[in-house]
Amino acid sequence: MAATPLTDAEIAQALADLPGWTAQDGRLAAVYKADRAAVPGFYAAVAAAEDEANHHAEITVLYGTVGFALNTHDAGGAITALDTALAERISALAVERGARPAGK
Numbered sequence: 001m002a003a004t005p006l007t008d009a010e011i012a013q014a015l016a017d018l019p020g021w022t023a024q025d026g027r028l029a030a031v032y033k034a035d036r037a038a039v040p041g042f043y044a045a046v047a048a049a050e051d052e053a054n055h056h057a058e059i060t061v062l063y064g065t066v067g068f069a070l071n072t073h074d075a076g077g078a079i080t081a082l083d084t085a086l087a088e089r090i091s092a093l094a095v096e097r098g099a100r101p102a103g104k
């Protein structure tokens with residue numbers, strides 16, 4: 001998949017299908033709430049998806065919340081399809097693992 005910067009319209013289109021995700025400071029960002037006991041498994045599942053995609057998020061764990069920030073370093077920090085694809089994977093894994101967008 002090419003690391004080509006997405007346009008604002010393409011980013012908005014991707015966000016429409018990513019509940020709880022926003023574009024913040026040039027990165028795709030989301031914060032999920034999860035039961036403390038579910039956090040390690042959620043992280044492990046995301047880490048496996050990252051390694052499969054060879055694309056990695058900045059992940060912040062604070063007790064029962066897991067935050068993600070995504071941009072593409074190889075594209076000068078722009079948001080690319082690599083980021084939206086991984087965000088989609090994280091969003092699906094969150095549902096599987098009982099994590100829900102913190103804003104909800």
Ligand SMILES: C[C@H](O)[C@H](O)[C@H]1CNC2=NC(N)=NC(=O)C2=N1
Pocket residue numbers: 054055056057070071072073074075
């Ligand atoms: C060498 C390795 O393939 C690259 O550094 C990959 C790894 N993971 C990555 N993750 C992110 N977020 N952006 C990248 O450009 C990137 N590049």
